[in-house]
Amino acid sequence: MPLTTTTRGADGPRRRRVLAGGAAALMAGGAAVLLAGCSGGGNAGEDAADERSPAAERLRARAGRDAAGLLQRYDATIAAHATLGERLRPLRAEVARHVTAFAPAAARSAAPSASPSASASPPPVRPEVPGDEEAALGALADAERRAADARTADLGSAPPQLARLLASVAAAGAAHAYLLTGGGS
Numbered sequence: 001m002p003l004t005t006t007t008r009g010a011d012g013p014r015r016r017r018v019l020a021g022g023a024a025a026l027m028a029g030g031a032a033v034l035l036a037g038c039s040g041g042g043n044a045g046e047d048a049a050d051e052r053s054p055a056a057e058r059l060r061a062r063a064g065r066d067a068a069g070l071l072q073r074y075d076a077t078i079a080a081h082a083t084l085g086e087r088l089r090p091l092r093a094e095v096a097r098h099v100t101a102f103a104p105a106a107a108r109s110a111a112p113s114a115s116p117s118a119s120a121s122p123p124p125v126r127p128e129v130p131g132d133e134e135a136a137l138g139a140l141a142d143a144e145r146r147a148a149d150a151r152t153a154d155l156g157s158a159p160p161q162l163a164r165l166l167a168s169v170a171a172a173g174a175a176h177a178y179l180l181t182g183g184g185s
Contacts, residue, residue: 050159057104059154059162063169064102066147071095073127073143077136080129084136091176098169141180148173 050056074092078085130136151170155163 051161053159055157056159056162059158059166060102060104063151063154063166064099066150067095067098067102067169069127070143070147071099073129073140076127076129077140079126080131081133081136084133088140091179094172094176098172101165101169137180141177144173144177144180148177 071092074088074095078088078092130139148170151166151173154166155170158166
């Protein structure tokens with residue numbers, strides 16, 4: 001379907017409405033559908049080996065730590081501002097899926113009762129949350145942007161399958177930041 005330019009008239013789509021629709025599609029798993037058509041075009045055996053390379057595992061581990069930290073920030077914000085819970089829970093659920101997606105292959109294939117955050121490390125320190133709700137949302141949006149920027153920066157050194165996951169998570173993070181700053185209201 002060809003894309004056409006529309007004016008910002010009463011019958012044309014507004015930028016915010018289009019972006020909010022795109023963000024909603026991402027939150028509903030649309031990124032996986034959009035990115036499913038991407039293929040590396042390389043040898044499948046080589047691609048699989050690239051996905052298990054030490055460099056790819058380091059990228060995956062760093063993205064997983066970042067996603068886990070973002071999940072902690074969502075939990076801390078919801079705990080500090082219960083009135084934001086309804087608004088934040090769908091975004092938090094997406095971030096929880098990112099934590100699972102970046103978990104090592106053994107953890108992803110483990111029984112559903114296994115928690116991706118279960119480890120021998122000490123419990124994490126709860127992030128500080130601003131007392132003002134708008135400032136708390138702004139801090140969460142900033143954290144989403146930083147995570148999205150980091151995932152985007154990792155794309156160039158990632159093997160194809162991991163690059164698609166990183167791109168999807170970066171797009172979701174950008175959409176979350178947009179929604180957190182009032183774009184979806």
